[in-house]
Amino acid sequence: MALTLYVDRFWISPYAMSAFVALTEKGAMFETKEIGLDKKEHQQATYLAHTGRIPSLKHDDFWLAESSAIGEYVEERLSGPRIYPADMKERALCREIQAWIRSDFMPLREERATTTIWYERAKSPLSEKAKHAAERLIHGVSQLLKPGQLHLFANWCIADTDLALMLQRLNLNGDVLPVGLKTYAENQWKRPSVRAWNNRQRPPYVAY
Numbered sequence: 001m002a003l004t005l006y007v008d009r010f011w012i013s014p015y016a017m018s019a020f021v022a023l024t025e026k027g028a029m030f031e032t033k034e035i036g037l038d039k040k041e042h043q044q045a046t047y048l049a050h051t052g053r054i055p056s057l058k059h060d061d062f063w064l065a066e067s068s069a070i071g072e073y074v075e076e077r078l079s080g081p082r083i084y085p086a087d088m089k090e091r092a093l094c095r096e097i098q099a100w101i102r103s104d105f106m107p108l109r110e111e112r113a114t115t116t117i118w119y120e121r122a123k124s125p126l127s128e129k130a131k132h133a134a135e136r137l138i139h140g141v142s143q144l145l146k147p148g149q150l151h152l153f154a155n156w157c158i159a160d161t162d163l164a165l166m167l168q169r170l171n172l173n174g175d176v177l178p179v180g181l182k183t184y185a186e187n188q189w190k191r192p193s194v195r196a197w198n199n200r201q202r203p204p205y206v207a208y
Ligand SMILES: N[C@@H](CCC(=O)N[C@@H](CS)C(=O)NCC(=O)O)C(=O)O
Pocket: 008, 012, 013, 014, 015, 016, 037, 042, 052, 053, 054, 055, 065, 066, 067, 068, 102
């Protein structure tokens, strides 16, 4: 079976990171192919993801886009350690967090774009709107993570990576984060699958 994950060529897509970590945690043998969004390569006829977006997974001749769909497919299709919790309620919460992270916090995503994680740190303080989003994030997460907790549930799950990335937007840019959340995010950042993503050689960034 041939697995290819299509990622953006700057390796800054949080969604591609989630799919990459999912495959890596499963111990899957897969190759990555870089797509230049800046060069509109995702709009070329040879790129067959139905959504025309990054990431997508090509499994033999089957194409699948949307990072959380890729995570769930990988979980069901491949053997290896679980990336979603075995417990039904925890699994539902894991999906809740994935959906929440993907649909909310737009001011944070704009003002603390992932270029500020992997290229250059933010130069401006958060706007009032972004501060409000950060407060909502911190409030919500503090209900899920008790002090000292290093994973959302007993074992690591894919939502830990998604959540840690959202928290790192604040932490790495020096924005205020409660110490427990900072420790959680920094601990997640040490995971080998996450480091494999973080340590990629990246070309000079070209804004698009
Ligand atoms: N909900 C999607 C979001 C994917 C997404 O927004 N991808 C961006 C890169 S980070 C993209 O492909 N943008 C190009 C475009 O939409 O034309 C997922 O989770 O995979």
